[in-house]
Amino acid sequence: MEPQARSVTEHVERVLALVAPMPAEARSLEDAFGSVLTEDLYASVSVPPFDGAAMDGYAVRLADLPPDGSPATLEVTGDVAAGPSGLTEVGTGQAVRIMTGAPLPPGADAVIPVERTSTGRFVAGAPRAEDSVTLARQSRPHVRCAGEDVRQGELLARAGTELTAALVGALAASGTVRVAVRRRPLVAVVSTGSELVPIGGALGPGQITDSNGPMLAAAARAAGADVVRLGPVTDDPAALRRVLDQAVRTDADGAGADLVVTAGGVSAGAADVVREVLAAPGSNGPGATDVDVATVAMSPGKPQALAHWGGVPWLALPGNPVGAYASFELFARPAIDRLRGVEAASGRHHPPGVGCSESTVSTQSNTPRAVPLAAAAGWSGSPGRLLVVPVRLVPLPDAAGTAPGSTGVVPAGSHHSLAALATADGLALVPPDVEKVCPGDIVQVLMLR
Numbered sequence: 001m002e003p004q005a006r007s008v009t010e011h012v013e014r015v016l017a018l019v020a021p022m023p024a025e026a027r028s029l030e031d032a033f034g035s036v037l038t039e040d041l042y043a044s045v046s047v048p049p050f051d052g053a054a055m056d057g058y059a060v061r062l063a064d065l066p067p068d069g070s071p072a073t074l075e076v077t078g079d080v081a082a083g084p085s086g087l088t089e090v091g092t093g094q095a096v097r098i099m100t101g102a103p104l105p106p107g108a109d110a111v112i113p114v115e116r117t118s119t120g121r122f123v124a125g126a127p128r129a130e131d132s133v134t135l136a137r138q139s140r141p142h143v144r145c146a147g148e149d150v151r152q153g154e155l156l157a158r159a160g161t162e163l164t165a166a167l168v169g170a171l172a173a174s175g176t177v178r179v180a181v182r183r184r185p186l187v188a189v190v191s192t193g194s195e196l197v198p199i200g201g202a203l204g205p206g207q208i209t210d211s212n213g214p215m216l217a218a219a220a221r222a223a224g225a226d227v228v229r230l231g232p233v234t235d236d237p238a239a240l241r242r243v244l245d246q247a248v249r250t251d252a253d254g255a256g257a258d259l260v261v262t263a264g265g266v267s268a269g270a271a272d273v274v275r276e277v278l279a280a281p282g283s284n285g286p287g288a289t290d291v292d293v294a295t296v297a298m299s300p301g302k303p304q305a306l307a308h309w310g311g312v313p314w315l316a317l318p319g320n321p322v323g324a325y326a327s328f329e330l331f332a333r334p335a336i337d338r339l340r341g342v343e344a345a346s347g348r349h350h351p352p353g354v355g356c357s358e359s360t361v362s363t364q365s366n367t368p369r370a371v372p373l374a375a376a377a378g379w380s381g382s383p384g385r386l387l388v389v390p391v392r393l394v395p396l397p398d399a400a401g402t403a404p405g406s407t408g409v410v411p412a413g414s415h416h417s418l419a420a421l422a423t424a425d426g427l428a429l430v431p432p433d434v435e436k437v438c439p440g441d442i443v444q445v446l447m448l449r
């Protein structure tokens with residue numbers, strides 16, 4: 001580690017200390033996708049709520065069918081489709097046509113799929129023509145029993161769980177209408193640099209298009225935040241102060257940012273506007289407090305700063321686009337998770353050691369989204385720093401000790417290329433004590449998709 005460099009783990013802890021979970025609010029289930037629960041949720045109805053058919057076919061009494069599997073001919077006395085309809089009792093020697101999802105009529109205890117009967121198939125829209133059917137006992141009853149998926153009163157999700165699409169479905173099925181969730185945080189994304197031109201602007205000499213602004217805004221949305229994008233701001237401290245004031249100002253709807261993320265101007269240059277503003281806290285308006293400028297032992301993404309601006313947490317990320325993105329994933333995303341109330345958010349982002357000398361290292365990860373994967377190629381580490389390497393998933397060559405069809409990772413291209421990052425499936429995190437990653441070594445990979 002460089003002299004005075006701070007570990008990634010310690011910086012994550014400081015980031016998390018800066019933010020607190022958002023207040024809770026009640027939302028309709030349909031509006032709550034992507035939010036995080038603040039209450040445990042229990043099923044108010046069983047799923048399915050009644051015994052029903054799992055196949056299109058005939059509802060029968062098993063007692064009418066010989067146990068040895070030989071066929072029986074039954075009188076067909078009615079039809080029952082999914083949805084509300086009168087239920088005809090199935091008497092001895094009788095069968096009722098039944099469609100998938102329809103409630104099982106009284107008396108019946110099994111459904112025989114139509115393709116296994118003398119009828120062969122049902123014609124959509126055509127009325128019933130058969131008065132009898134010949135069929136035999138099957139190995140399974142093809143009945144979905146009430147409560148076999150979820151029982152009334154069962155715990156479906158704990159506080160701290162994010163509402164995924166499937167969870168919205170499971171909650172809807174079991175009677176949930178409104179949920180208590182954390183408010184979505186509003187993140188202000190501000191890019192800084194006099195060289196920056198917004199997307200679509202013509203480039204003059206020395207100018208480049210602002211890519212960090214759109215990229216970090218997209219990353220914050222992907223992390224579950226609402227976003228307001230401001231800037232790009234020139235390297236003028238007064239201009240940056242104005243934009244920061246604007247970001248944190250609470251309007252009539254209470255919509256001031258809950259987190260400010262800036263990119264650029266945080267290293268050692270003479271025009272590093274973020275450093276300049278941080279060095280003169282409170283000179284204009286509420287200003288910066290709790291200022292913490294750090295060299296973090298990572299590459300890319302070394303220069304970082306933290307502060308509050310007008311009481312709102314502020315993460316100042318470096319301007320190099322790949323460093324800005326890596327910093328977002330390692331620092332801003334855990335901050336957003338904590339604001340959103342995701343309980344897995346933790347300060348432990350430091351993966352266990354890997355290296356050529358220990359190719360069968362622990363597969364345990366203490367980074368929530370990191371998964372252990374084998375390197376399919378070798379590359380150099382960055383001793384003293386956590387090296388963040390954009391990687392792509394590739395099939396591993398079949399070899400002794402490798403399960404057929406296993407997946408590994410290779411660098412997506414140059415570590416500093418934004419175009420290569422755009423093709424990456426994840427970020428490999430190579431710890432500071434690793435000089436070299438060899439093919440077959442296990443690396444922790446922060447998955448991006």
Ligand SMILES: Nc1nc2c(c(=O)[nH]1)N[C@H]1C(S)=C(S)[C@@H](COP(=O)(O)OP(=O)(O)OC[C@H]3O[C@@H](n4cnc5c(N)ncnc54)[C@H](O)[C@@H]3O)O[C@H]1N2
Nearest residue numbers: 191193210211212213264265266267268302318319320323
């Ligand atoms: N003397 C030193 N110089 C630098 C050091 C250092 O330790 N000592 N650290 C280097 C490292 S590492 C990084 S990372 C950069 C970070 O510096 P800043 O955060 O001040 O970033 P800028 O100087 O503003 O920009 C760096 C680079 O990225 C481009 N950039 C900035 N913003 C955007 C944007 N929104 N979209 C696209 N590209 C952007 C900018 O033009 C620069 O090329 O400092 C090193 N220097």
Ligand code: MOO
Nearest residue numbers: 300301302320323
């Ligand atoms: O730490 Mo900087 O982000 O390398 O390029």
